[in-house]
Amino acid sequence: xxxxxxxxxxxxxxxxxxxxxxxxxxxxxxxxxxxxxxxxxxxxxxxxxxxxxxxxxxxxxxxxxxxxxxxxxxxxxxxxxxxxxxxxxxxxxxxxxxxxxxxxxxxxxxxxxxxxxxxxxxxxxxxxxxxxxxxxxxxxxxxxxxxxxxxxxxxxxxxxxxxxxxxxxxxxxxxxxxxxxxxxxxxxxxxxxxxxxxxxxxxxxxxxxxx
Amino acid sequence: xxxxxxxxxxxxxxxxxxxxxxxxxxxxxxxxxxxxxxxxxxxxxxxxxxxxxxxxxxxxxxxxxxxxxxxxxxxxxxxxxxxxxxxxxxxxxxxxxxxxxxxxxxxxxxxxxxxxxxxxxxxxxxxxxxxxxxxxxxxxxxxxxxxxxxxxxxxxxxxxxxxxxxxxxxxxxxxxxxxxxxxxxxxxxxxxxxxxxxxxxxxxxxxxxxx
Numbered sequence: 001x002x003x004x005x006x007x008x009x010x011x012x013x014x015x016x017x018x019x020x021x022x023x024x025x026x027x028x029x030x031x032x033x034x035x036x037x038x039x040x041x042x043x044x045x046x047x048x049x050x051x052x053x054x055x056x057x058x059x060x061x062x063x064x065x066x067x068x069x070x071x072x073x074x075x076x077x078x079x080x081x082x083x084x085x086x087x088x089x090x091x092x093x094x095x096x097x098x099x100x101x102x103x104x105x106x107x108x109x110x111x112x113x114x115x116x117x118x119x120x121x122x123x124x125x126x127x128x129x130x131x132x133x134x135x136x137x138x139x140x141x142x143x144x145x146x147x148x149x150x151x152x153x154x155x156x157x158x159x160x161x162x163x164x165x166x167x168x169x170x171x172x173x174x175x176x177x178x179x180x181x182x183x184x185x186x187x188x189x190x191x192x193x194x195x196x197x198x199x200x201x202x203x204x205x206x207x208x209x210x211x
Numbered sequence: 212x213x214x215x216x217x218x219x220x221x222x223x224x225x226x227x228x229x230x231x232x233x234x235x236x237x238x239x240x241x242x243x244x245x246x247x248x249x250x251x252x253x254x255x256x257x258x259x260x261x262x263x264x265x266x267x268x269x270x271x272x273x274x275x276x277x278x279x280x281x282x283x284x285x286x287x288x289x290x291x292x293x294x295x296x297x298x299x300x301x302x303x304x305x306x307x308x309x310x311x312x313x314x315x316x317x318x319x320x321x322x323x324x325x326x327x328x329x330x331x332x333x334x335x336x337x338x339x340x341x342x343x344x345x346x347x348x349x350x351x352x353x354x355x356x357x358x359x360x361x362x363x364x365x366x367x368x369x370x371x372x373x374x375x376x377x378x379x380x381x382x383x384x385x386x387x388x389x390x391x392x393x394x395x396x397x398x399x400x401x402x403x404x405x406x407x408x409x410x411x412x413x414x415x416x417x418x419x420x421x422x
Binding site for chain 1: 229254313314363408409
């Protein structure tokens with residue numbers, strides 16, 4: 001049965017995004033159908049897990065044939081909200097920010113990088129990933145003409161909270177925070193912040209290894 | 212009650228790593244004690260959640276005083292396995308790999324970058340983050356003299372699976388895979404792979420925003 005977005009657990013959302021990545025690869029390889037088992041094998045999951053997750057989409061596989069690849073792709077994108085394009089800006093053009101502008105995966109999943117901002121006068125006016133780096137001070141006016149959905153925050157830890165305020169004032173709905181510090185929106189519910197900490201990813205890996 | 216590592220759920224491990232980051236910051240600010248509530252507020256979690264997670268460590272807060280910051284740091288690091296240094300290599304010195312060598316958070320959590328490898332002859336011999344880039348072909352001999360615990364895989368998707376085999380043969384226990392493709396170790400249990408896909412992080416954020 002189809003579940004509403006509110007009923008889908010975060011862990012399922014993450015797995016759905018991984019299934020999508022596999023399915024898109026299969027689609028490029030012109031595969032029309034796929035069994036849950038082959039998705040499960042690729043990702044090191046149990047077949048039952050994959051079938052349970054896909055049932056959230058209201059998609060049922062056909063006995064002996066499996067699922068239609070294009071239909072699954074559409075359904076997962078619909079649930080994730082990536083069946084439309086998202087306008088994204090980068091805030092903070094350090095080494096990591098610079099690398100992120102060249103990250104092909106964003107574009108492939110419908111995320112369009114439309115602006116890059118920094119507060120360092122030496123960087124402003126220079127280009128990164130085809131975009132002219134703009135002054136952080138002009139973020140609000142830029143956002144008033146361009147519809148911006150999400151911001152990637154890649155500034156130093158010390159600047160993160162104050163830069164978040166600038167992003168909030170520009171009415172941007174979501175922030176992916178790469179700064180190694182927890183930032184909190186001033187008004188709950190206005191801007192959603194998701195933390196990505198690459199050191200924490202290594203710690204999680206270390207935990208799996210010692211276990 | 213203290214739980215064994217096998218009993219601690221992945222989501223708890225992730226939160227513990229985020230608590231650790233906050234606690235280390237408090238420690239630098241010379242705070243001796245902390246209440247679960249103030250950790251909860253910083254991270255936008257419920258107090259009961261933080262207390263439940265910390266109880267996995269066998270650490271109990273004192274009424275009116277809270278937890279000792281240094282003790283919590285030690286206990287979390289012990290559970291995560293980061294109470295010792297980990298030797299890490301980078302495999303794939305593209306834009307992302309290059310940015311990762313400059314990522315301060317790794318060192319702060321006890322991860323030492325001890326080698327960088329690439330297969331591009333134009334890169335070999337050049338320096339990145341203080342390390343001389345070595346030929347991928349010399350990974351095995353390097354690993355036989357240096358104890359390497361983990362590898363960060365930042366190669367293109369098309370190369371990821373074959374490079375993983377090289378890493379496996381060098382008896383490296385864990386791989387953090389930034390390549391946007393699922394890779395599977397040839398022998399189950401020998402090398403643990405953890406996927407990090409930055410586009411998937413944006414998709415998870417998009418899901419939260421549309422919800």
